[in-house]
Amino acid sequence: xxxxxxxxxxxxxxxxxxxxxxxxxxxxxxxxxxxxxxxxxxxxxxxxxxxxxxxxxxxxxxx
Amino acid sequence: xxxxxxxxxxxxxxxxxxxxxxxxxxxxxxxxxxxxxxxxxxxxxxxxxxxxxxxxxxxxxxxxxxxxxxxxxxxxxxxxxxxxxxxxxxxxxxxxxxxxxxxxxxxxxxxxxxxxxxxxxxxxxxxxxxxxxxxxxxxxx
Numbered sequence: 001x002x003x004x005x006x007x008x009x010x011x012x013x014x015x016x017x018x019x020x021x022x023x024x025x026x027x028x029x030x031x032x033x034x035x036x037x038x039x040x041x042x043x044x045x046x047x048x049x050x051x052x053x054x055x056x057x058x059x060x061x062x063x
Numbered sequence: 064x065x066x067x068x069x070x071x072x073x074x075x076x077x078x079x080x081x082x083x084x085x086x087x088x089x090x091x092x093x094x095x096x097x098x099x100x101x102x103x104x105x106x107x108x109x110x111x112x113x114x115x116x117x118x119x120x121x122x123x124x125x126x127x128x129x130x131x132x133x134x135x136x137x138x139x140x141x142x143x144x145x146x147x148x149x150x151x152x153x154x155x156x157x158x159x160x161x162x163x164x165x166x167x168x169x170x171x172x173x174x175x176x177x178x179x180x181x182x183x184x185x186x187x188x189x190x191x192x193x194x195x196x197x198x199x200x201x202x203x204x
Binding site: 005007041 | 090109110118200
């Protein structure tokens with residue numbers, strides 16, 4: 001039984017390795033998807049910063 | 064937490080999340096095969112039912128950790144938007160059903176009749192969660 005368990009766990013490890021290789025190959029080293037996601041995150045941060053500034057200004061005006 | 068995730072992923076949290084989610088889906092498919100052998104639905108000569116069930120449990124433990132890591136990355140870096148509602152619903156349901164399955168396994172020591180439908184529900188929700196995020200990112204859906 002130990003050999004069967006070891007074999008099935010090695011098969012799982014092989015599946016993990018294959019999945020990583022396939023998906024990484026699909027993404028590419030500098031994929032456009034990566035750049036797009038970075039741009040989206042950057043835009044989101046800028047929006048959040050602007051919202052925070054506006055909230056601070058509103059608070060100051062009230063005071 | 065956000066900085067920690069960014070550092071660990073070297074500024075590529077989305078890509079790391081996609082890879083981890085895809086690994087989880089691949090292991091989920093393998094889990095279906097293992098438990099089919101465990102329940103005697105498949106009878107390959109090279110793998111017995113007890114060994115398959117043991118491996119199913121071991122791989123499931125690792126899979127649960129991967130799913131929690133992906134969920135933490137999601138919650139840390141991404142926000143709820145109109146086009147991500149389906150992903151958030153499926154992901155939340157996935158973690159809830161997975162927690163319920165783990166609880167049932169612990170309480171009944173793996174003998175409950177609820178486990179097969181719970182396992183299938185986990186797999187379906189995992190596939191839907193992947194399809195609504197990583198699948199779209201990879202252009203596979």
